[in-house]
Amino acid sequence: MAEVAAKAGVSSQTVSRVANNHDNVDETTRAKVLAAMQELGYRPNAAARALVTGRFGAIGVVSFDVGAHGNARTLGAVADAAREAGFSINFMGIRAQTEAAVRQAFRHLMLQSVDGIVLVESQMLDTPSLHLPPTMPVVVADGDTGHAYPNVDFDQARGAQSVVAHLLDLGHRTVYHVSGPHDSFAARRRAEAWERTLVAAGAPVRPVLYGDWTAESGYLAGRTLAQVRDATAIFAANDQMALGVLRAMHEAGRSVPGDVSVAGFDDVPEAPFFEPPLTTVHQDFDVVGRHCVTLLLEQIERRSNGPRRLAVEPTLVVRASTAPPPAH
Amino acid sequence: MAEVAAKAGVSSQTVSRVANNHDNVDETTRAKVLAAMQELGYRPNAAARALVTGRFGAIGVVSFDVGAHGNARTLGAVADAAREAGFSINFMGIRAQTEAAVRQAFRHLMLQSVDGIVLVESQMLDTPSLHLPPTMPVVVADGDTGHAYPNVDFDQARGAQSVVAHLLDLGHRTVYHVSGPHDSFAARRRAEAWERTLVAAGAPVRPVLYGDWTAESGYLAGRTLAQVRDATAIFAANDQMALGVLRAMHEAGRSVPGDVSVAGFDDVPEAPFFEPPLTTVHQDFDVVGRHCVTLLLEQIERRSNGPRRLAVEPTLVVRASTAPPPAH
């Protein structure tokens, strides 16, 4: 910076002003400085800048398993929104959904110095024990809605309700449910909405089968359900598990949707190409990512706090995997 | 830090030594400092530390479309390996695979100050024009192997060769190919290996169909191929496109693998649950991620340069989507 200042014949403070796009610099001076910067290949030092401003221009994202489609999409969307706002993303993946892992991730982010944190798909975290300084802005995506932090999520209940209602409307007596893991808030809310909808419609509630979001777990659940006589409609809590169910039905010689209707949740890009194309619930991850960043920036800039919770509406997409039950 | 020093009755320098785990500190002193730190909730300031050390403890990852399974997995693996090495990840997603976008991402990372950069799935980049300072360590994953930067990648040629050989061995006269986009290095190498293998076996080389990695593009290619009489074996450059091909075959009433054999590439976790379960090439992304970080750290620490290129061996996984051609 000193070199640039010397070359341009100005003080380093003027260089700083140009670098930060302040408007109280004469145009000719600005041009000279810019030229000098260009010539010397000057790059501002983020560390020094952060040291003096106390802002880092970075937001941390803590996410579990980016191999999962939804998490990856959320991450991508948050990153896009952050970049547009001039922030970079400090990503921490956590392998195990344990308190220790999350706490370590948070500690690491604190050290790395971020201006705020987005927590994606947190499961059953005892939030108070995370030891985050109260000044650290946090937004939770796809997690517990019960605690103090602002929350952005899909309206899981609405989505699940629309699927179940769709299946009941087709004439199925009841709908079986393959749920996500016990400790997932999203899974729990989908399961609750499933049950509520059945009860409201006067349909019998069958026991829930639990998976872990993978196609394999869906397949195992599907093998069980293929043996169940009145399982003519199955709602899997995500598309991967639905795919596993489809596979199990094929192997058992049960036709979808002739004998059994199957629906998923997420609408992964591949869902229209499953055999048969999958009826599912579409979620717009970009909107969620954008909302997360918006809420976080509000906190960072200590602006008036907007809505503490944002629910994004999912939409039911009916494809070929659901149909009326077989006439027996 | 000064407060901690005062509280512990030592100099700030000693606090610094304790914070950095230097060994030339008396145990009793260390304990006092640690207690003071704990009590005051002291957190070292990363910006100040980076300013004086010149190291940031962060590596940048530039990746295209984390919605794609392979990219997301690579990111996750790099993040894991980086965390283990004490580095955090500064993630930059780029929407468009244009030079401008990549250059902007790099510039942003330079400003954010990272110690090195991992570039994932770069396509056709004119690397010299990226304007990276020559001192910035870079590793390219899944990209061009021709330029100056160290490269980590799967042995795409070997993988593609094994698939094509497998299909020819089954008795197919030739193998059709649904390729990834023109500007993808990975796609190009798979296509080249496909052609080489056919030529070496004396099999006729049919025109390539191009997709864009999506299931939809595979579906469109599949619709075309379903009309082609001698298309009894199809090698899609990834599993999503293979899924699209499967779908197209089902719709056209062609049985897989009875009439047509289909193989993919990647071995996504869902591949075993496709209809039928997909023969494909398995890739271990964790190994790639780990290698990327290793190579990058070697550069960062200016240790002796290890191998400039690392190729990870993929393995063929034969499932139910490939079989001998129909006897006609």
Place this chain on the structure above:
DNA sequence: ACACGTAATGTTTTCGTAAACACGATGTAG
């Protein structure tokens, strides 16, 4: 007993930048 190495700690300086403050030149209102 002396020179000298070593362990533990303190003192000073440095990193690159932006904020706070100061200053002169110009414009403008009374």
Place this chain on the structure above:
DNA sequence: CTACATCGTGTTTACGAAAACATTACGTGT
């Protein structure tokens, strides 16, 4: 024509930590 705001710019200082260097208190070999 003076008082006082405004604009463009320069000067000084602070940010928080670690590196470089200095110092003290002990050995230990000769």
